[in-house]
Amino acid sequence: MTDDELKIKSIHYRKKLLEYIKKANAGHTGGSLSCVDILNVLYNRILNVTPENFNNPGRDRYIQSKGHSVEALYVVLADKGFFPESELETLCKYRSHYVGHPTRKVRGIEHNSGALGHGLAFGTGVALSAKKDNADYKVYVLLGDGELVEGSNWESFLIAAHYSLDNLTAIVDRNNLQITGRTEDVCDIEPLEEKFRAFGWHVEIVDGHNVSALTDVMLKIPFEKNKPNMVIANTIKGKGVSFIENDHTWHHHVPNDQQYQQAQEELDKLLTELES
């Protein structure tokens, strides 16, 4: 798949996730839009995970610690054939398996998440197991930047470095916003790069919306022998829709009819530009 084809896919994913958030009248709009290019690159270029090999112990693992951005994950998994996209019509509806945070009831999901600060410890356990078995699969964990204030993450940063887990990659969706406002106003987490380095991780920083750059950085993993891999992906919360971008009030806001139409039109325009 070419970069352009991947970029077009990203727009389709954005349109879809907005469609299902609108239908469900629930969802995490801003964060799903910020991480969707990362998921696109992982599932279409990096991960050795398919519906066919999902029960194979040697598959790569993707764990979404920032579980609230599940709508992005659902549309990508549907696109990859883990389940029929039509099932997303039931998102957040009575008795649906498509809950507002990831659960293993949905094929393709490794771990139930949503409470923040859990995914990295789980991923660390999986990566440790791979090392013990001399298996060559890799583990990728997506973290939110607001989530980094959860102390449990730092327990995992310490121990992953202690065990030299170079098969473990954490990706921070660094969109600078959380539900209350700017991450730096809520609790200053910078300087992130220095902190992760000090904790023994090899850090790479990338534009989290540039599929080419994301691909390049992911293909370099392991960055350094015996060190866990950290990718700080600089992103824009709400990326792709002008009035949602960089506005924390869209954390879990659902567009009204007029906003929804405008969002789809903006994405269609981007699509037309890319396709031409």
Place this chain on the structure above:
Amino acid sequence: MKFEPGTELGKANLEVFSETLMSMAKGDKNVLVVTSDSRGSGKLAPFAAVYPNQIVEVGIAEQNLVGISAGLTSTGKIVYAVSPACFLTARALEQIKNDVCYSDHPVKLIGISAGVSYGALGSTHHSTHDLAVLRAINNIVIIVPADNFETEQAIRTAAEMSHPVYIRFGKRPMYHLHNPRTKFEVGKSITIRQGPDITFIATGETVYHALMGAKLLEKQKLSCRVISMHTVKPLDTEAVLQAASDSRAMVTVEEHSVLGGLGEACATVLMEAGISIPFKIVGLPDEYTVTGSQTEIFGHYGISAQGLAETAGKLLNP
């Protein structure tokens, strides 16, 4: 020689736990122990020496302990996550709820030095809440073994279980309560002694005291049934109902708060069945416990032969 429950002192359940793990690890490299700086208190130093590749140390980080154990388990490992019960079930409760139970990764959570085993170290080190909080979490079996036999059986059975389990025990030597031919089954209590007057339903390290209380009551011509309710969840409701129908009074005993533990579980069964008999929950009251050793704390709150005999006697002669 006929086996007489409660007469022969065995090992600490903690020692039996570590010996059982050693024997299990011998033939199966998938058996892993994860510790949070707790290999000493878990008597796991010999295990670490013999099977260094089968022990994972995470440092003093209980949340990480449980999350990492869930991850290891998800890949097919048989994982025993070992930490003092007080920290395991409080500090890491959200990890137990989400990463183990909700995600259904069958981690074997081992709460060592449970209840008031740490005695005079104080309430920070006591776990008198664990049964209550875990009872309210879906998809976890709770086992509180009373003696060496129940401990070994619980640890071995846990390996076969495809859903999460919590096993908690203390560190004092325990009297043997069962002969080795006894059948151990998760969710099925074991009746140690029969008697028509009063039933003691006890769990864990209090079972011995209930048995001794029953022996004292014998001198008052009261014959007591003593049940070891090693599985607190799912509860053996059949045994509770049968005991209520066969007895004139019932006393539950646990090394746990009287709120939300075995006693309330049994009371619920009786209430919902419309059964009313004289009934008393013996455990730790809703207060920070008195300072003392485990035995002293037990004695202070009536978890002793004398205390339980008095409590039971009063139920029949108020």
